[in-house]
Amino acid sequence: MQKHTKMVLCTTILLLLELPFMATAVIDVYGKEVNGSNAVDKEKALRLLALQLQQRKPFLAGWFFKEAEKSTITGTIVAHSGSIMVVVDNKGVRFNVILSMRWNIGSNVLTLNQVFSEGYLSVGHEVTINALKRTATNSKGVTVTIIFGYEVLDKANNNHLYAIQPLNIQN
Numbered sequence: 001m002q003k004h005t006k007m008v009l010c011t012t013i014l015l016l017l018e019l020p021f022m023a024t025a026v027i028d029v030y031g032k033e034v035n036g037s038n039a040v041d042k043e044k045a046l047r048l049l050a051l052q053l054q055q056r057k058p059f060l061a062g063w064f065f066k067e068a069e070k071s072t073i074t075g076t077i078v079a080h081s082g083s084i085m086v087v088v089d090n091k092g093v094r095f096n097v098i099l100s101m102r103w104n105i106g107s108n109v110l111t112l113n114q115v116f117s118e119g120y121l122s123v124g125h126e127v128t129i130n131a132l133k134r135t136a137t138n139s140k141g142v143t144v145t146i147i148f149g150y151e152v153l154d155k156a157n158n159n160h161l162y163a164i165q166p167l168n169i170q171n
Contacts, residue, residue: 068132068133068134068148069132069133069134070130070131070132070133071130071131071132071133071147072128072129072130072131073087073089073095073097073128073129073131073147073149074089074090074126074127074128074129075087075088075089075090075093075095075126075127076088076124076125076126076127077121077122077123077124077125077127078094078123079123080116080121080123083098083099083100083101083112084096084097084098084099085097085099085121085149087127087129095147096147097129097131097147097148097149098146098147098148098149099112099149099152099163100112100149100150100163100164100165102163102164103115103120103152103161103162103163103164104161104162104163104164105120105159105160105161105162109164115161119157120154120157120159120161121152121154121159121161122156124156125154125155125156125157126154126155126156127152127153127154127155128152128153128155129149129151129152129153130149130150130151130152131147131148131149131150132147132148132150132169133145133146133147133148134146149163150162150163150165150169151163
């Protein structure tokens, strides 16, 4: 791996790992009172953090897509939280799959929360997920894999879900 690629990879992973800690620090610093009055409230601090993330998105997206490959995962949903769905395949391998926040099912558009609350996907269902996957290994041998699911077929109820996102992925 070239030195430049290693540096970009390490910096990106470092940013991703440090982001939650940076968010807390920004909120604490900008949420402090100055001379008895709140100079900048926590909501403004969160907006500042969101703006900084928006500015980094093109870089992170470019890093991800540059080496991403298509992947198909078949397994059972064992959990979901936020935008992460945990799937275990028949060999017992666990996959944390990042899902879009909006999904198309037939002629319906649903949020990810609605997809689970209305039973389109449920814990215990067997699914096949088409995804983009990126694996990176740092100089110390630590490997991180990011999986972004863009299409899900729920075999239990024959639901076919398509992620609504600002890009088209060709099969």
